[in-house]
Amino acid sequence: MGLIADHIGVFGSGLLVSAEISACTFVLATLLGAVLAVCRISPVPPLRIFSRLYVAVVRSVPLLVLLTLFVFGLPEIGVVYSLQWTAVTAMSLYWAAFLCEVLRAGVRAVPRGQIEAARALGLSFGQTLRLVVLPQAARSVIQPAASLFIAVTLSSSLAAAVGVTQELTGQTELLDQKYAQPLVTFGAAAVIYVAIALCVGRLAGYLDRKLEVAR
Template identity: 75%
Template sequence: MMGLILSNLDVFEHGLLVSLELSGFTFALASLLGVVLAVCRISPVIPLRMLSRTYVGTLRSVPLLVLLILFVFGLPEVGLVYSLFWTAVTAMSLYWAAFFCEVVRSGVRAVPKGQIEAGRAIGLTFGQVLRFVVFPQSLRSVVQPLASLLIAVTLNSSLAAAVGVTQELTGQTQLLDQQYAQPLVTFGAAAACYVALTLLIGQTAARLERRLVVQR
């Protein structure tokens, strides 16, 4: 059992690295789009609010695996062909941006209205109020929700294996299982890797949250 794992450590390491890259790129892109969507959601411009609300409501209503399949098989039909890895990153980023938007919006709503009114009273524009007043304060209340979102992104990156991204951890584990027919051992090792990543993210978020509390 241990011999199987030790003799294939390089396979697990490669799969884990690709999973980290997949999750990292997805979270970074989803963060950028999510912030834009959140700004639109709280914007005084009604069309922007409606557009953002529609996007969030639609994407949150579609299973991630369905979206991945639509992108992998649909993009080539319209002439957009690039690697499965980046196709998965694109689909997952668009999906998780909707959830990131709601996390940011909840943090914004946690900022006392008096702070926003004070910013407006001293002549700050809408963008300046967000940049200098709202976002710095909301960051303290969204650390744990964002950590939970990152954990969800990391764990659900395994769905990429279902659409052909076999380089990531779950895909590599499936290939090992086909070779050795030892699902309990191979997938048990993969599960241990995911648990380790989850614990690491949780501990990092807790440490960051404590630091932000001290700085208040």
């Protein structure tokens, strides 16, 4: 425990970087996932085909392979920016495919009769989506989206494998290399990840209950 107490700041800084990577990834993935979900239900066939292919292809590629491709492949074609944001970009593109399916499932949970009623009132596809479908779909995707946020947070540890040593797992590896106490260092990191997952789960449960009452 002395090692943890002496390096609490290291774990804290690593946690902040992991939180930044996770939050940025989730926000960008949600935005892209929403666009893909709209394309999946769009009346325009090319958009539906593109979205379906994107989801199928990206979900078939391991995240670590995608991270390696972006981090080490992009510089070879002259695309160079910070290592952390390269990891965020790759992770956002990856998790957008999963969020697309979560959002699409939420849209499909909206009663068909309400969509038909909105169209009968003369609302366009965009208006129906914005005023009728999305507000209701958002309520049903809280728990699945929270599970994906936990998955995003845990997968941020893979950034250490491609050189982002500032995040929690990367900092833990550096401590272990220095002190050779993997049980202590990685045990502490595991506790932190478990705490994050539990907090997110509790928050999602609270929001779900509040919205259930509102319904």
